[in-house]
Amino acid sequence: MRWKKALSTMNPYKPGRSTEDVKKAYRLDEVVKLASNENPYGCASTVTEFLGSTTMPFEIYPDGHATNLRAKLAEKHGVDEESILFGNGSDEIISIISRALLDEQVHTIMLTPSFPQYAHNARIEGADVTEIPLKDGRLDLNDYIGAINGQTAVIWVCNPNNPTGTLIPSNELEHFLEQVPENILVVLDEAYFEYVTDPQNVDSITLLNRFPNILVMRTFSKAYGLASFRIGFAVGSSVIITELNKVRNPFNNNTLAIAVASKALEDDAFIEHCRKLNEKQRKRYEAFAAEKGIHMFDSETNFVLIEVPGDADEAAEFLLKHGYIVRSGNALGTPGYVRITMGTEEQNTGVLQAFTLLLQEKGR
Template sequence: MKWKEALKEMEPYKPGRSIEEVKDLYKLKEVVKLASNENPYGCATSVMEFLKSPSMPFQIYPDGHATNLRSKLATKYNVDDSSILFGNGSDEIISIISRALLRENTHTIMPAPTFPQYAHNAKIEGADITEIPLVDGLHDLNAFLSAVNDRTAVIWICNPNNPTGNLIPNDVLTKFLREVPRNILVVLDEAYFEYVTDPNHIDLVRLLNQFPNIIILRTFSKAYGLAAFRLGYAIGSPSVITELNKVRNPFNNNSLALAVANVALEDDGFIEECRRKNEVQRERFKSYASLNGLHVYDTQTNFVLMEVPCDADEASEFLLKNGFIVRSGNALGTPMHVRITIGTEEQNTGIFLAFDLLLKEKGR
């Protein structure tokens, strides 16, 4: 087989252990998954009611234009219908952007550590990658600018960043965008937008008229609790979206996902409730970390990246044996830390107890 050269040095994605697998492995009756930043409150009641009797012709292809959902999002964000691109999760939109703009002899810039799909897709396309180390969990945007060259095609910014959760201040981001050449696409990945409670943060869609070279990614997988349906979207200038649509597969979103998202989008109350509950529980994690002298990043998401008193893999395995699936920082580029999804009040009380045992076991 004549595989791309880049694939020789790459590994397939390795999913974490499932709840059932952990139950069987450690003979546990109850296991809580806090590893993938899913919404612990599920999805809106209106979605669950809809799913009891979805009515649609399953023999017909999906609406490739996502007409109804497109119209609702356009109204919500006060943009033209042609400003929106849909993907099978925002992961697919990252792939579409990479396929459209990256190739050999092009260059792309991203932070490190961050969401790994930026680098993964860039490597497949053969692009040169510059990774700019985070500073205290934040993007070093001055270093980004210094790394720009005449081959730079895409800049990736995860805001808030995964896995640290930090949010870039508006003035810092706006200053950066003013200095980026207009022939470079700046991807602002806002998968956790709905969880942000910083009163100074603005909806970056407002910046589209000022910066036509930005594209904003959002998803129904996180706060909306629809990860199983794989539906993400991007908002950008119509000229940018038109080019990306040339790469998009014609029926990349299934009919049920589109229908469910239509229902979910109308339930603002559910999102507001999840945001409020998440903020309360987020403060509990910060207090727990402070009480125990543990470093935790200043997150604006539904997860925390928290210090552990031993190797991150060892700590993750210890918590696993105690019924909690978390993400080891060794796999994220953040050793001595674990990433924990902020769960319900009960789930978080449980992981604090497990963490107490971890600290006692490792002598802290």
């Protein structure tokens, strides 16, 4: 087989362990998954009620234009309907962008550590990749500007950043966008936008008129609680969306996903409720880290990246034995830390108790 050369240095995505697998391996009755930044409060009641009553013609292809969902999103965000691109999760949108704009002759810039699919897809396309390291846990956007060259085609900005949870102040982001040449696409990946509570944060979609070279990505997988349906979207100028649609596979979103996402948009109160509950739990982690004298990155998401004593894999394994699945920082480019999705109050009480035992075992 004549595989792309880039594949020889890459590995397939390795999913985390399932709760059933962990129960069996450690003989546990209860296991809490806090590794994938899912919404512990589920989804809106509008969705569950819809799923309990709907019937669909399974033999018919999906609406390839996602007409109803497109209209609702356009109204919600005050944009033209042709300014929206749908993907089978944000992952597919990243691959669509990469396929449309990246190849062996172009250059792309991203942060490290950050969401790994930017680099993964760029390398599949053979692009020259520049990864900008965090400084004291934050992105210095001046480093992005300094890395731009004549072949730069795409700049990826994960905001808030995964896995650190840190948010770029809106005034810094706007100053950065003013300096980026108009022929470079700036992708603003805002998967955790609904969790942000910083009152100074600006909705990036409102910046589209000033900066037509940006593309704002959002998802229904996080705050909306629809991860299993795999549906994300991007908002940008109609010119950019038209070009990206040339790469998008037809019928890439299934009928049920489109329908439940439309229903989820009808319940803004659910999102607000989740945001408030999440903020309350986030403050618990902040207080815990301060009390124990361990470092935790400032987070504007539904997860925290928190310091552990010793090796991160060992710490994750310790928590796993106590029934809590978290993500080791060794796999995220942040050794010495674990990433914990903020669960319910009860779930967080349990994982913090287990974390305290970990600290005690290590003499902290």
